[in-house]
Structure formats: C-alpha cells, structure tokens
Amino acid sequence: MKVVSRFYRLSDAGTRTVTLTVDGTPITAQERDSLAAALLAHSAKASRRTTRLDTPRTAYCMMGVCFDCLVEVDGHANVQACMTQVREGMVVRLQSGLPEMRGRND
Amino acid sequence: MPLQSTETTIIGGGVVGLSVALGLLQTGQQVTVLDGADSDLRASQGNFGLVWLQGKGSNYPAYARWTSEAVSDWADFADLLTDLSDIDVHLEQPGGYEVFTEQSEFDEFLVELENQGKTLGKNLDAEILTGAAMRHRFPELGSKVVGATFCSRDGHVNPLKLLRALRIAVTRLGGQIISNATITNITPTPSGGFSLIDRSGQTFGAEQIVLCAGLGAMALAPQLGFRTRVRAQRGELLITEKIGSPLPFLSSTIRQVDEGGIQIGGTKADAGLDDGDTLEFTARLAQHAVEVFPQLEKTRILRSWGALRIMSDDGYPVYAQSSDHPGAFLVTCHSGITLAPNHAGPLAKWIANTSDAPNLEAFDESRFPFLQTV
Numbered sequence: 131m132k133v134v135s136r137f138y139r140l141s142d143a144g145t146r147t148v149t150l151t152v153d154g155t156p157i158t159a160q161e162r163d164s165l166a167a168a169l170l171a172h173s174a175k176a177s178r179r180t181t182r183l184d185t186p187r188t189a190y191c192m193m194g195v196c197f198d199c200l201v202e203v204d205g206h207a208n209v210q211a212c213m214t215q216v217r218e219g220m221v222v223r224l225q226s227g228l229p230e231m232r233g234r235n236d
Numbered sequence: 237m238p239l240q241s242t243e244t245t246i247i248g249g250g251v252v253g254l255s256v257a258l259g260l261l262q263t264g265q266q267v268t269v270l271d272g273a274d275s276d277l278r279a280s281q282g283n284f285g286l287v288w289l290q291g292k293g294s295n296y297p298a299y300a301r302w303t304s305e306a307v308s309d310w311a312d313f314a315d316l317l318t319d320l321s322d323i324d325v326h327l328e329q330p331g332g333y334e335v336f337t338e339q340s341e342f343d344e345f346l347v348e349l350e351n352q353g354k355t356l357g358k359n360l361d362a363e364i365l366t367g368a369a370m371r372h373r374f375p376e377l378g379s380k381v382v383g384a385t386f387c388s389r390d391g392h393v394n395p396l397k398l399l400r401a402l403r404i405a406v407t408r409l410g411g412q413i414i415s416n417a418t419i420t421n422i423t424p425t426p427s428g429g430f431s432l433i434d435r436s437g438q439t440f441g442a443e444q445i446v447l448c449a450g451l452g453a454m455a456l457a458p459q460l461g462f463r464t465r466v467r468a469q470r471g472e473l474l475i476t477e478k479i480g481s482p483l484p485f486l487s488s489t490i491r492q493v494d495e496g497g498i499q500i501g502g503t504k505a506d507a508g509l510d511d512g513d514t515l516e517f518t519a520r521l522a523q524h525a526v527e528v529f530p531q532l533e534k535t536r537i538l539r540s541w542g543a544l545r546i547m548s549d550d551g552y553p554v555y556a557q558s559s560d561h562p563g564a565f566l567v568t569c570h571s572g573i574t575l576a577p578n579h580a581g582p583l584a585k586w587i588a589n590t591s592d593a594p595n596l597e598a599f600d601e602s603r604f605p606f607l608q609t610v
C-alpha cells in the first residue's frame with residue numbers, strides 16, 4: 131500500500147539527489163537528508179513495528195532520543211534513521227521483529 | 237506541632253525502604269515513606285537485577301543462609317507483588333553461571349564457593365565446569381572461557397518493574413509515600429518518638445523510624461548514634477539493543493532482560509560519590525561479553541551508566557536498633573534486590589517485634605568498632 135507523505139519539501143533548488151532502495155523500491159532523496167527525513171518525505175506509512183506489541187511507528191523526535199526510527203541499513207539492523215545521512219546506493223529495509231545475534235563463532 | 241504522626245516512618249523509598257514498608261504494612265502497622273529527590277544517588281534505579289546466591293557469604297555463614305532463604309522465598313514474593321500491584325516483575329530462576337576468563341579469578345572463586353558450601357550443604361546445589369566442559373555444554377561459548385560454576389538456584393528479575401511494583405503495592409495497602417522529602421535533621425522528642433525536618437523546613441512526627449536511605453545514611457546514621465558507616469562503590473553497566481535470539485544461559489555478568497536487550501555489568505571501583513561511566517570500563521565490559529559470547533560481537537550497545545553500591549565496612553547487611561534512641565532502626569545492605577523478600581518478611585517482623593520475629597543478631601552493628609563522629 132502506498133501512503134502519501136504528509137510532508138512537503140522546501141525548495142530544493144541547488145541540492146543534488148541520491149537514490150537509495152527501501153525494501154527493494156528505489157526512492158530519491160536530497161544529498162544532505164537524514165534517512166528519517168527521506169523516509170518521511172517518501173511515505174507516511176509506518177517505518178517499523180514495535181517488537182513487543184507490534185504497533186506501528188515512524189520517526190518521532192528526529193534527534194536520536196526516542197529510537198522510534200529504527201530501520202535496517204546495508205544489512206545492519208536497528209540503525210537510527212534520524213542519525214544517519216542518506217548515501218547513493220544505500221539499501222534500506224523496514225524492520226519487523228527482533229534481529230538475531232550476528233557475531234562470529236570462536 | 238508535627239504535621240502528621242504515624243506508627244512507623246521509613247526514610248528512603250528505594251527497594252530496601254519499600255520492601256520494609258510492605259512488610260510492616262502486612263504486620264498491621266501504619267506506614268509513611270519519606271523519599272528524597274530524583275537527583276539522589278539511587279542504587280535501586282541502576283542495578284543489575286540478579287537474584288543471586290552463589291558466592292554470597294562465603295566468609296559469613298549467617299549471610300549465606302539469609303541469602304539462601306531470600307532466594308527460596310522469591311517466587312512467592314513475586315506472586316504477592318503481582319497480586320498487589322498487577323505488575324509482573326519477570327522473575328526467572330533458571331539457575332545461573334559465574335563465567336571466568338582468568339584462571340586466577342576462577343581459582344579464587346572456587347575457594348569461596350567451597351566455603352559457602354560448608355555452610356549451605358546441599359542447598360547450594362553448585363557445579364564446577366572446566367572451559368572444555370562449558371564449551372561442550374554450550375558450543376557457542378568463546379575460546380577464552382577457562383571455567384565456570386553453576387548454581388541451580390540463581391536467577392534474575394526486572395529491577396525497575398520491581399521498584400514500581402513495590403511502590404504500587406505499598407500505596408494499595410494504605411502506606412503513604414511522600415516524595416521530595418529529603419530529611420536533614422532527626423531529633424528524638426522528650427515524649428518519645430521522633431521529629432524529622434526536611435530540606436524545605438517541613439516537619440514530620442513519628443513514633444518509630446527506620447532509616448533506609450541508602451547513601452543518605454552517611455549523614456543521618458550518626459545523628460541517631462549508629463556506628464555503621466556506609467561508603468559508595470561504583471559499578472558500571474551496559475545495555476545492548478534488543479535481540480531476538482535468546483542467550484543460552486544466565487550469568488552474573490551477562491543477562492538478557494525480559495524485553496530482549498542484553499545487560500552487561502558488574503565493574504567495581506572506588507569513585508566517591510561520582511556515578512558517571514567511563515569509556516575504559518565500558519570497553520572492558522563489552523570485551524568481556526564478546527569473549528564469553530563471540531556471537532555478540534556485532535550487537536550494538538545502546539546505553540552505558542554507572543551506579544553506586546551502598547557498602548558497609550564488611551559489605552554485609554546491617555539491621556540495627558539504636559541503643560541511644562530505641563525506636564530508631566537502621567537498615568542498609570548491598571544486594572537489596574536479592575534480599576527483598578527477607579526485608580518484606582522476617583526483617584519487618586523483627587522491626588515490628590512480632591511473636592515470630594527471627595533473631596537477627598548476626599547483622600547487628602555491634603560487629604563494628606565505635607567511631608567518633610567528625
């Protein structure tokens with residue numbers, strides 16, 4: 131389902147765009163966007179579901195405090211999208227459930 | 237005129253004060269809890285949440301037995317809290333491991349465990365495992381582990397839910413909890429009882445008082461003629477992001493909390509009243525966790541913090557009545573999470589002097605030398 135973003139961009143004259151994928155779908159963002167801003171500008175759909183009660187969430191505080199903006203970035207789970215700048219070719223996946231331990235075996 | 241007078245006033249609303257309050261309410265006393273400010277140094281809000289037996293009281297048999305009793309009573313206590321507060325404190329007692337990556341520390345602990353076993357006998361129910369035996373049992377364990385011990389009676393609880401459950405339970409049983417009442421002066425009144433003054437100048441009256449103020453006892457215990465002195469010992473802890481994979485076992489330094497995050501902890505340092513955290517210890521704790529569970533290597537740390545343990549001179553609990561001022565009690569301990577059922581049970585009976593009160597002489601402060609107040 132496509133949920134239209136409630137956000138309007140200010141004039142973006144002069145800034146370059148980058149392309150990233152979200153769950154496989156390419157989206158464009160401005161070069162200096164935080165990933166959370168890029169996701170909000172793209173869609174008003176929840177960007178994750180909580181791990182305990184499975185309720186929808188999206189970025190809230192935009193300053194690294196609430197942890198409601200967690201997404202998977204380039205294979206790393208639980209990345210705070212509001213604290214992460216977009217990059218050309220970034221591979222983003224929306225999360226549900228808890229990540230596994232992913233270290234090494236001795 | 238004092239504003240209010242109750243049968244027992246407890247100074248300090250941490251886990252210890254609230255456990256005693258719950259117990260006294262159950263003996264039928266009227267209880268008021270005067271608690272300090274949010275900016276206070278509060279062990280109950282920064283601890284590790286273990287309900288732990290192994291290693292405790294290896295050189296102090298009464299403490300080994302007291303802890304064993306608490307661990308036995310925890311399940312009923314957790315049920316009581318759920319009944320009274322509607323909060324599940326997430327007690328789990330699956331048995332727990334002490335895991336060692338240094339041979340010398342392992343050897344030292346084995347001596348302690350053996351001593352503790354002399355007191356507790358079969359009740360300790362502990363097992364010693366070499367590094368190889370541990371890796372056989374848990375293939376995911378790191379190669380740096382040199383040995384471990386297992387005690388089937390160890391467990392853990394969510395300490396913040398415990399604190400909340402206690403507050404609700406005390407209130408529902410009719411206890412009154414007053415916040416921002418930092419007591420600065422306690423004076424016995426000529427007619428018996430005590431007069432308490434808080435930082436804003438408000439006065440409270442009480443027939444009987446129990447000092448459970450954690451590190452606040454530094455200033456208040458001498459006023460009542462107690463010879464016990466408490467000091468702070470800093471511990472640092474970390475918590476990781478929540479993860480879906482369950483940890484293979486509970487240990488005294490690494491545990492998975494009920495919501496999925498992994499808490500890593502337990503450093504010890506003398507840092508006065510500074511409860512900050514340091515990069516040095518944060519890094520050391522993270523390294524320890526990865527040495528034990530290499531699978532944790534890529535798990536993210538969310539927060540790190542320091543908290544201050546409240547330690548008597550010998551580290552064991554103090555349960556004392558002032559000889560200068562009968563009716564004034566001092567309660568202080570480390571491991572107030574583990575001991576909570578005892579504080580709400582036998583200790584409260586001892587304070588209320590019920591017919592079935594236990595003998596707690598072993599924890600009296602007469603074991604300390606009298607020190608002149610400076």
Ligand SMILES: Cc1cc2nc3c(=O)[nH]c(=O)nc-3n(C[C@H](O)[C@H](O)[C@H](O)COP(=O)(O)OP(=O)(O)OC[C@H]3O[C@@H](n4cnc5c(N)ncnc54)[C@H](O)[C@@H]3O)c2cc1C
Pocket residue numbers: 247248249250251252253254270271272273276277278279280281282283284285286287288417418419420448449450451452453456470471472473542543544545546568569570571572573574575
């Ligand atoms: C790092 C760390 C890890 C720990 N891990 C464990 C563990 O795994 N298992 C375990 O069993 N125990 C553990 N503990 C110990 C446990 O946390 C403490 O024993 C327990 O919380 C002490 O509770 P308390 O109520 O005595 O003290 P506190 O929680 O410090 O409460 C004291 C209260 O008194 C109030 N107060 C102070 N001065 C005054 C005053 N003048 N007037 C009125 N009120 C006042 C304060 O505001 C505070 O609310 C740990 C402690 C630390 C620091």
Ligand code: FES
Pocket residue numbers: 166188189190191192193194195196197198199200210211212213
């Ligand atoms: S939006 Fe609050 S932490 Fe990212």
